[in-house]
Amino acid sequence: MAMPYYVSPEQMMQDKAEYARKGIAKGRSIIAMEYVDGILLTADNPSASLHKVSEIYDNIAFAGAGKYSEFENLRKAGIRHADLKGFMYSREDVTGRSLANGYSQSLGTVFSQEMKPLEVEILVVQAGANNHPNEIYRISFDGSIIDEEHFAVIGGRSEAVQALLKDKSPSHAPLLNVALKLCVEALEQTANQKLQPEGLEVAVLDRTRTGRKFRRLSVGDVRQILSS
Amino acid sequence: MKLPYLPDHDDSSFFDFLTKHYPGLTPGGHGQLPAVEQTRSVGPMAVPQATTVLAIKYQAGVVIAGDRRATEGFQIADRRIEKVFKIDEWSAMAIAGAAGPCIEMAKLFQTELEHYEKLEGMVLSCEGKANKLGQMVKANLPMVFQGLVVMPLYVGYDVKREEGRIFKYDITGGRYEESDYHAIGSGGKDARNTMREHFRKNLSEAEALKLALLSLYNAADDDVGTGGPDLIRGIYPTAKFVTAQGIADVGDDQLKAVYDDMITARRSRET
Numbered sequence: 001m002a003m004p005y006y007v008s009p010e011q012m013m014q015d016k017a018e019y020a021r022k023g024i025a026k027g028r029s030i031i032a033m034e035y036v037d038g039i040l041l042t043a044d045n046p047s048a049s050l051h052k053v054s055e056i057y058d059n060i061a062f063a064g065a066g067k068y069s070e071f072e073n074l075r076k077a078g079i080r081h082a083d084l085k086g087f088m089y090s091r092e093d094v095t096g097r098s099l100a101n102g103y104s105q106s107l108g109t110v111f112s113q114e115m116k117p118l119e120v121e122i123l124v125v126q127a128g129a130n131n132h133p134n135e136i137y138r139i140s141f142d143g144s145i146i147d148e149e150h151f152a153v154i155g156g157r158s159e160a161v162q163a164l165l166k167d168k169s170p171s172h173a174p175l176l177n178v179a180l181k182l183c184v185e186a187l188e189q190t191a192n193q194k195l196q197p198e199g200l201e202v203a204v205l206d207r208t209r210t211g212r213k214f215r216r217l218s219v220g221d222v223r224q225i226l227s228s
Numbered sequence: 229m230k231l232p233y234l235p236d237h238d239d240s241s242f243f244d245f246l247t248k249h250y251p252g253l254t255p256g257g258h259g260q261l262p263a264v265e266q267t268r269s270v271g272p273m274a275v276p277q278a279t280t281v282l283a284i285k286y287q288a289g290v291v292i293a294g295d296r297r298a299t300e301g302f303q304i305a306d307r308r309i310e311k312v313f314k315i316d317e318w319s320a321m322a323i324a325g326a327a328g329p330c331i332e333m334a335k336l337f338q339t340e341l342e343h344y345e346k347l348e349g350m351v352l353s354c355e356g357k358a359n360k361l362g363q364m365v366k367a368n369l370p371m372v373f374q375g376l377v378v379m380p381l382y383v384g385y386d387v388k389r390e391e392g393r394i395f396k397y398d399i400t401g402g403r404y405e406e407s408d409y410h411a412i413g414s415g416g417k418d419a420r421n422t423m424r425e426h427f428r429k430n431l432s433e434a435e436a437l438k439l440a441l442l443s444l445y446n447a448a449d450d451d452v453g454t455g456g457p458d459l460i461r462g463i464y465p466t467a468k469f470v471t472a473q474g475i476a477d478v479g480d481d482q483l484k485a486v487y488d489d490m491i492t493a494r495r496s497r498e499t
Contacts, residue, residue: 055346076347083242083343087335088253212342 016117020141023119024066029156029187030123031165032063032148034134035179038127038205038213042183044156044191045201053203055214057082057094059127061205065155066120066141074103074122096126100137100145108143117141121154127205127213160190176204177225184226197222242343243336243364255332255368255378278453279413281311281322282443283383283394283406284423286436289471290383290392293440294322295415295448296463297455307458312466314475316341319357319384320468324413325377329368333378337361354386358395358403366401381412385470392470415447415454422446433469437478440467441486457487 028044064071126135136148202217281294294311313334323330382395394406411419422443448456464483
């Protein structure tokens with residue numbers, strides 16, 4: 001009879017976490033930052049069609065770093081959850097908090113029960129309306145959930161980007177062009193290369209819009225804002 | 229991948245998602261079919277469709293309009309009901325039939341299109357939207373045998389062809405495109421008669437609106453199920469323009485102005 005190998009739970013969790021961290025660090029970074037009218041999402045993404053940032057609901061957006069197929073699945077599940085809730089109850093009952101909780105549960109369950117953890121780190125952001133504050137949730141591969149203030153960074157060398165932004169970020173929400181320049185600068189410094197507008201994926205949750213607040217900024221828009 | 233709270237599903241249709249995981253929430257009410265004997269004993273049914281809704285093509289797109297009356301037998305159930313819905317940025321839908329399931333289907337169709345757009349990252353084609361609505365009408369067929377008919381009239385601006393389009397349906401989900409104008413509901417025939425007399429190609433926006441309101445007025449004149457303009461309470465039909473610029477509501481002031489002219493002209497004929 002073959003003896004099963006014994007691996008201590010601590011060791012197993014550590015290995016899994018290491019594995020997931022490595023996978024996530026391989027990618028490029030994404031920044032979510034508050035600005036005057038809502039939240040700005042900036043991703044270093046050379047692909048124009050494979051999105052890292054996307055709309056979930058009226059004032060909620062999603063960003064995923066790590067393995068594309070895995071965060072794409074999470075994104076779709078989030079949209080289904082939000083649309084179902086909005087259809088069953090009312091549009092205003094769909095909240096970023098409940099969505100972030102769902103993601104946290106899912107990621108946590110997969111991390112502890114499956115052989116392979118998900119190599120993803122995700123952001124759920126909600127632009128506050130009627131004087132409610134914005135909400136930025138960062139959810140890690142193991143389901144841990146962090147309620148961030150002012151800005152959040154996931155993927156790639158996220159800690160380096162975070163450190164850079166911490167020094168520079170203004171005390172109150174900046175204008176859109178200031179925020180975007182700040183984000184691009186931080187991404188450029190950690191990536192050690194100049195980023196062209198074509199290589200950026202930029203979107204905003206703009207609370208001044210009516211209905212759905214999510215809007216992608218085109219390459220032209222980004223170029224114009226960066227050169228202003 | 230198993231996800232708690234988020235059932236495993238692999239399809240871009242919200243309607244299919246509901247049908248599979250939450251059948252009780254679909255307007256068709258799947259799994260709630262009446263027994264066959266029971267259905268047969270009802271015999272040929274008089275389907276209540278007390279409504280007139282219509283759509284007319286014009287230069288820039290389509291105007292879609294509907295009256296505001298809801299009836300229950302010989303009683304008026306609601307004087308201000310909305311029968312014309314904006315579905316997304318380029319399409320609108322008007323409904324005739326049982327009010328509850330109708331409104332539910334409009335809401336479901338709105339969610340369906342938004343859901344697809346978010347999942348796929350692009351908007352469905354005008355044709356695709358019209359076909360999807362046909363499938364939803366077909367799924368409602370069991371309810372038709374219980375007398376709960378939902379009959380939509382769908383209009384969309386086809387961004388690729390750069391023209392407005394009108395689609396009508398039958399209860400089996402059959403989808404037919406109309407080239408110029410169409411009206412459905414109990415007063416549909418009366419409205420179509422008016423439109424047939426006055427319609428021509430390339431109407432201006434103002435002319436199309438005037439014709440739509442005239443047709444509704446004539447329908448209300450001959451059909452008890454259709455409400456006319458209520459001058460005392462200030463309730464006017466709903467109308468929307470569907471064009472390349474999106475969906476635009478026609479304001480009450482504009483509607484009132486058209487009706488005031490029409491009524492003055494008619495009054496002068498009576499004296």
